[in-house]
Amino acid sequence: MCSINSLRLLILGCKWSRDYRLSNYKRRARIFHGINLSSTPVEYSPQILKYRILERFFKRRLKNIYQRFSKVPDNTTIQGFKYVYFMKADGIYRMDTRQGDPKAEKVLFLASLWDGDWSLQRVRLSPNEQILAATVKSPHREEARCVLVRLGNRTLDPTQPLLTIEKVFSFEWATDDVLFYSSQQGLQCHSVFRLDLTSPGTSNTLVYHERQADVFVEVTLSRDRRLVLVNCSSKRCSEVWLIDSATPLMEPTLVQARLPELLYHVEHYHGQLYILANTGHGQEYQVLQAPLSSPSMEHWTPVCAPGPGTAVKDMEVYQDHCVLSTRGPVGLLELQVVPLAQPHATSTLQLAQWACTTETKRAGLADSGWLEFFLASPVHPPVLYRYSPRENLLLVQEEHSTPQECYTTRIEAPSQDGTLVPVTVFHTAALGELRAAPLLVHVYGAYGMDLNMEFSPDRKLLVEDGWALAYCHVRGGGERGLGWHRQGRMEAKLRGVEDLTACIHKLFDLGVSTPSLTALTARSAGAVLAGALCNQQPQLLRAVTLQAPFLDVLGTMQEPSLPLTLEERAEWGDPLAEPLHKETIASYCPLHNIRPQLYPSMLITAYKADSRVCVSGVERYVERLREAIRTHLSGQSASGLSPESEPIPSVTLDLQPGTDHFGPEDFELSLSESARQLAFLYTELGLAQPKTRDGRR
Known part of the structure; x- marks a missing residue:
């Protein structure tokens, strides 16, 4: 399937990536299972030292829970014709599936090629399994390096690649000798x-160059491997160029030139293009068809459109069917199966009630006859499903056992304008028995992105300790389609803050926790809504954790020289050109709305060389916040008022080395960071140190 959750985001990547770009959980589990743990030193500021003892305790618990879930299925294997390829901590291996007792053979040994930390980003096999290509990224660089390894029956030397290419983001094979790749700066x-590997000196030829600054270019491949697709996407529009794998030396063909607010994506099947475009009712996605020979918009004919309130997340064309992965109005995941010969005979297949995310397993070289995908939730490890459209048959792999039952409850909170905002709650006790339970609220609400709800052993640990977890799907995100995003971007961004406030009040009204036991967590652009809420209604929360937080929206959007400002204006507005945009941003920007009052305690994690979020803005936010709290307390004392009953909030900046906006790649550093956040939450909420399974504290 081709994920269409977003176009170009604050994070780096486009929505048509079919990759296993590893989450923190997947990276940690793979490293834990593959090599001995490292002993990388951790930096501690004086403010963080008070959490140090409890951090050690949680780090031990996290290692145990990652051990428990280190062998759940993931998307890090690729099936070739002869071999199955899989990723481990030190490189790429393969096993001959034709042997009764296959032994793993190392294909690429990265530790011998580069010093320091690294991570695999993408892996691709050439059509006849002759060459493997993989991108490898250092946490200290934005750009990845592409490595080509010659396969075959000869004995492999995993330390000697065929070729390396610098600064590669995406790449796909057209033939065994021709590779297309996008170059990143x-x-x-x-x-x-x-x-072209057949040319003398391995010729590199420029085939496409984008001149528009806010457009991001990515290379992908149709499922049938017939077309190499050059996807050119901004937050407001997109266009696709086609390269026929049978004639890879020909110039690309344009499908449809970009038009304002037109978003579309392309698949190919039996000489026809199947186009997912936001040309449906309310500018939502619908499926259209066009001949490969006449791909422009004037030849697009409708195939099907999901019903009102249904958000399309993925599209796959396979076995004479178009299979859409959708999220229904109440948040449940579904498959909508459209027979291409009879599109009006669409059927809907309800997926597991507990499922919150779906991730397609990348198709191998040999057709298995099944669409394979993983379902997961923050507290439920991934489960592999197989689906045959022709037989309408859904099979599930045996699920990983979970020792404690966890409820998944979906509710709706009426926002200030009456809009119902979905909330997903995970808990082990009945909903009405959670008044004394600690609550961790999650929010994002930007770029049309769904809130991250993939499996997290960290969150599993909290639920097992009796916490309730609430995921607030506010406007600005993509949970209810493209319109849900439009309702919460630019001058409508304040709606996301109103939605978050309504969600928290709804939880309290239902008997879930209290303000003194409630914490809020957000990362990157999600910190905009979290910071705005803390300025407006700090009494709703006791603690907040922010990771790589975007806090100075006004300053960033007024500085066009910063890397992402130009393309981000489609999300936040242009305060230099539009007075209304400036006024709106100034009304909610976390940094520019701090005022003297008691704030929740905060743990703010930032990375010194983060190229997406300037650390200087984070440091100014921390300084102003501390000063506002001091001013408030001084005013209370000078006026002779009695001290407030709540404890004095702690504002801690955890400034870490490195350039990666997504957190450390190193297992020990990553685990320490999560353990520190858990120690902070338990300390600031005044919770007793939990017991482990053997009864020890």
Whole structure:
């Protein structure tokens, strides 16, 4: 399937990536299972030292829970014709599936090629399994390096790659000798090159260059491997160029030139293009069809459109069917199966009630006859499902056992304008028995992105300790389709803050926790809503954790020289050109609305060389916040008022080395960071240190 959750985001990546770009959980589990743990030193500021003892305790618990879930299925294997390829902590291995007792053979040994930390980003096999290509990224660089390894029956030397290419973001094989790749410069990706291994000196030829600064270019491949697709996407529009794998030296063909607010994505099947475009009712996605020979918009004919309130997340064309992965009005995941010969005979297949995310397993070289995908939730590890459209048959792999039952409850909170905002709650006790339970609220609400709800052993640990977890799907995100995003972007961004406030009040009204036991967590652009809420209604929360937080919206949007400002204006507005945009941003920007009052305690994690979020803005936010709290307390004392009953909030900046906006790749550093956040939450909420399974504290 081709994920369409977003176009170009604050994070780097486009929605048509079919990759296993590893989450923190997947990276940690793979490293834990693959190699001995490292002993990388951790930096501690004086403010963080008070959490140190409890951090050690949680780090031990986290290692145990990652051990429990280290062998759940994931998307890090690729099936070739002869071998199955899989990723481990030190490189890429393969096993001959034709042998009765296959032994793992190392294909690429990265530790011998580069010093320091690294992570695999993408892996691709050439059509006849002759060459493997993989991108490898250091946490200290934005750009990845592409490595080519010659396969075959000869004995492999995993330390000697065929070729390396610098600064590669995406890549796909057209033939065994021709590779297309997009070249990355910092946070921008504007050029596509063709690598021809048959030419003397392995010729690199520029085949596409994007001149528009806010457009990001990515190379993908149709499922049937017939077309290499050059996807050019901004937050407001997109266009796609086609390269026929049978004639890879020909110039790309344009499907449809970009138009304002037109978003579309392309698949191919039996000489026809199947286009997912926001040309449906309310500018939502619908499926259209066009001949490969006449791909422009004037030849698009409708195939099907999901019903009102249904958000399309993925599209796959396979076995004479178009399979849409959708999220229904109440948040449940579904498959809508459309027979291409009879599109009006669409059927809907309800997926597991507990499922919150779906991730398609990348198709191998040999057709298995099944669409394979993983379902997961923050507290439920991934489960592999297989689906045959022709037989309408859904099979599930045996689920990983979970020792404690967890409820998944979906509710709706009426926002200030009456809009119902979905909330997903995970808990082990009945909903009405959670008044004394600690509550961790999650929010994002930007770029049309769904809130991250993939499996997290960290969150599993909290639920097992009796916490309730609430995921607030506020406007600005994509949970209810493209319109849900439009209702919470630019001058409507304040709606996201109103939605978050309504969600928390609804939880309290239902008997879930109290303000003194409630914490809020957000990362990156989600910190905008979290910070705005803390300025407006700090009494709703006791603690907040922010990671790589975007806090100075006004300052960033007024500085066009910053890497992402130009393309981010489609999300936040242009305060230099539009007075209304400036006024709106100024009304909610976390940094510019701090005032003397008691704030929740905060743990703010930032990375010194983060190229997406300037650390200087984070440091100014921390300074102003501390000063506002001091001013408030001084005013209370000078006026002779009695001290407030709540404890004095703690504002801690955890400033870590490195450039990666997504957190450390190193297992020990990553685990320490999560353990520190848990120690902070338990300390600031005044919770007793929990017991482990053997009864020890």
